[in-house]
Amino acid sequence: MRWFILVVFTIALAGQSGAQEGAINRDSLAVLLAEVPVDTLVAKLGDSLFSPTEGKARILRDAYGIPHIYGRTDEDVAFGFGYAQAEDHLLQMLKNFRQARGRLAEVEGASALKLDEMALRWRIHSVAGERYGDISEETRQYIAAFVEGINHYIEIHRQVLPQWVQGVRAVDVVALARWILFLFAEQTGEAELAQVGLTTAVPKLPGSNLWVAGPSRSDSGAPVLAMDVQLPYTTPFQFCEAHLVSNAGLNVMGATFFGLPVIFVGHNGHIAWSITTNDIDVFDLYEERLDPINPRRYFYGDEKRRVVSRRVKIHSEEGMREVEREFLYTDHGPVYKTIGNWAYAARTSVADRVDAMGQLLAMNRAVSLGAFQQALSHLELPVFNVIYGDVMGEIFYVFNGRCPVRSEDFDWRAPVPGWMPETEWRGMIAFSQLPQVHNPTSGSLQNCNVSPDVVAIDSGLKRDDFPSFLGWGTPNYRAQRIVNWLLTHQNIAVGDMQVLLRDDYLVDAEEYKGLIYRAYNRVWPVLFDPNWEVGRAVQILRAWDNRASLESVGTLLFSIWKARFDSSFAQVPQKRDIFVREKVALEALQQAVAYMTATYGRLDVPWGQVHYLKRGDRIFPMSGAPSGTEALHQTLTRIEADGTMLIEGGSAFGMVVSLVQPVQSWSALAYGNSEDPESPHYDDQADLQHRNTFKKTVFTTGDLQSVLTDLTTVPYDPEEAEHQSLRALWYKQLQTGAIAPDSTNTGPESSRDD
Known part of the structure; x- marks a missing residue:
């Protein structure tokens, strides 16, 4: 068979003449590489559709291209998940791995140098390699299988991939998890970094929303959990969606970061959970006293210690340019900055952690609150509020994190004296000692990036009952909105939760509009306003319902005013x-009025005309609160030169889970589950965002079979792999114009399992 393929392929390449000499004979290849309809394969597989043989994974895709991966063992499923992620977003995933290794600038150029330097400074990849053996054998095998799936895809498609694409190693996955968690952990040190003129590696991340209504508050008598994970839509924070099912008991659905082999937030057949960032303090800045005579030494107690130097070379723009950096270290950690005889070294509790994948895998497998808490107790996730619900009616919250035990004699939100032994860490706060709430009488829990005491009206948590160095947080407008709603509603339905996740009411507008009215009313008789533009702006704000809907004509005015205020x-x-x-x-x-008049020529601009999500060439007008304002449905925006607001972040993954039996859920990604512009799933979920709706997820085999659009079984045998390699080359030729399009069936209602 292999030789037949090669012979036909050779003939096809040579068979064209005339104006299209050298082009592939599309008729020959169309016959050779035609895809088998899914229905044909489903009929052929029969009862084995969801039970591939051992050593194989079956990737079944639904109407939104979400991969549902079935296998005999967890490792088989991990292999399929690696292959499916490579199908959907290989290059973006590989860039995530490169960034964690400090080598993204080789592909992206100078724009990636800053984050490459940070990954190298913290030895993200090096520590992953050095401590890889600390991970359990079971988790290592799972990660290795995931990586083999990625590499299987790379080998098959090698001839159509960019030259910079390299194979992936298991340590790359561990390093990526460390990198992502480090970026979250460093955010908790924003205050002390700012005091010495420094900023975090990535700008302040947007807040997320999370709540659960318990059995006494829902219409079904079972918990209903709603999550909205809000992130930048850039490396390494992109989310994908998947469903992983093995005969060993794994059955988990949800979302994760490109390149991770486990579900980060979502549900299985028994439990649901999600996260929001919290204020737990896991990052410290030490002020080190350098020796004036020898600045490569620093004082510690009664002694002097050596500053360690490490030089690295970073290649940029595919090796065309090389830069050298020197990184300095004290015993506390990497030096971020030196000022005269002072150095500022950073320390974070995530610096030596390597087993986040093991903990997340245990969370994916958990079927009870006890098992879930046991997984969390490993403290491999350095930050995050976690809210949980299950089919038994339990609801639970924890102010989760890997928080160092420290002396309470110091302000840990400011640089602390590194020369004093009293500032050394004394272990970690145990999971059992973190703020937690279980089944509150009020019947609901929420955390929209707020302090633990307001997760429930009867939380019983008090700031003074916990160490001052733990961190705590403050209330915000989003939490106020959802707390008030939960306390005033009974018989809460899934539809209510979906509406709340896309609630565009700006609570902060209530306060700030009052301030504007008082200011205007005090001076309007003497205010110079010849064209009554300021008065007109006040009138627009008075008539505005505080909602950032597509039709709203007050949202743009308010957001521009708020930024200037x-x-x-x-x-x-x-x-x-x-x-x-x-x-x-x-x-x-007055400034906002002048800007809007100059930029838009009017003050009453509908929000949907300027606030949009862009995916490829498509524009999706969007509701939601822009940066600097607060609503449950909010976006991370950048103002363009023409005054439009391009959305660059926000809802990366929203999901509502009804913990009835069987569990049901509804979800939406930011764009779609594919990064291929030619795929129908490149932007199909952006349309869901535009319409403020969610798709019903597919969690049972019966439901999946009714919406099945694609079927693949991997790994391919050698002949099948060669067949797929030729198919990849054919599609590449088609895209580049070497083959003229014809009626060959390449749509979604087909399969590559032939």
């Missing part, structure tokens, strides 16, 4: 003076 008010020392606040508010309104 925040910028100006940050410079004002007398922040408690109401007259100063009113003065700043009025000046910001």
Whole structure:
């Protein structure tokens, strides 16, 4: 068979003449590489459709291209998951791995140098390699199978991939998990970094939303959990969706970061969980006293210690350019900055951790609250609020994190004296000692990036009952919105939760509009407003319902005013003076009016005309609160030169889970489950976001078979692999124009399992 394929392929390559000499004979290859309809394969496989033979994984895709991966063992499923992720977003996944290794600049150029340097400074990949043996054999085998799936795809498609694509190693996956968790952990050190003129490696990440209504509050008598994980839509924070099922008991659905082999947030047949970022303090900055005579030494107690130096070379733009960096280290960690005889070294509790995959895999497999808590107790996730619900009616919250035990004599949100032994860590706070709430009488839990005491009205948690160095957080408008809603509603349905996840009511507008009105009412008789533009702006805000809907004509005005007010008010020392606040508010309104008149030519611009999500060439007008304002449905936006607001982050994955039996869920990604612009799943979920709706997920075999659009069994045998390799080359030729399009069936209702 192999020789037949090669002979036909050779003839096809040579068979064209005339104007299309050298092009592939599309008729010959269409016959050779035609895809078998899914229905034919389903009939052929019969009862074995969801039970591939041992050593194989079956990737079944639904109407939204979500991979449902079935296998005999967890390792078989991991292999299939690696292959499916490579199908959907190989290059983006490989860039994630490169960033964690400090080698993304080789592909992306100078724009990636900053994060490459940070990954190398913290030895993200090196520590993953050095401590890889600390991971359990079971988890290592699972990761290795996932990597083999990725590499199987790479080998088959090698001839159509960019030259920079290399095979993946298991340590790359561990390093990526370490890198992502480090970026979250470093955010908790924002305050101390700012005090010495430094910023975190990535800008402040957007907040997320998470709540659960318990059995006493839902219409079904079972918990209903709603999650909205909000992230930038950039490396390494992109999310994909999948369903993993093995005969060994794994049956988990949800979302994860490109390149990770486990589900990060989602549900299985018994439990559901999600996360939001919290204020737990897991990052410290040490002020080191350098020896004035020898700055490569620093003082510690009564002794001097050596500053360690490490030089690295970073290649940029595919090796065309090379830069050298020197990284300095004290015993506390890498030096971020030196000022005269002072050095600032950072330390984080995630620095030596390598087994996040093992913990997440245990969370994926958990079927009870006890098993889930046992998984969390390993403290491999350094941060995050976690909320949980299950089919038994349990609901649970924990202010999760790997928090160091420290002396309470120091302010750990500021640089601490590194020369004093008293600032050394004394172990970690045990999981059992972290703030937790289990089955509150009020019947619901929420955490929208707020302090633990407000997760439930009867949480019983008090700040003074926990160490000052733990971190805590504060309330916010989003939490106020959802707490008030949960307390005033009974018989909560799935549809209610879906509406809430896309709730675009700006709670902060209630307060700030009052400030604007007071400021305007105080001065309007003497205010210079010849064209009544400021008065018109006040009238628009009075008529506005505080919602950031597509039709709203108040959202843009308010958001532009808010940005100018925040910028100006940050410079004002007398922040408690109401007259100063009113003065700043009025000046910001005048500035907003001038900007809108100059940019848009009007003040009543509908929100949907300027606020949008872009995917390829398609534009999706979007509702939701822009950066700097607060609603449950919020977006991370960038203002373009023409005044439009391009969405660059926000809801990366939303899901509502009804913990009835069997468990049901509804979900939506930011764009779609494929990064291939030619795929129908490149932007099909962006349309869900535009319409503020969710798709019904497919969790049972019966439901999946009714919406099945694609079927693949991997790994391929050698002849099948060669066949797929030729098919990949054919498609590449088709895309580049070497083959003219014809009526060959390449649509989604076909399979590559032939």
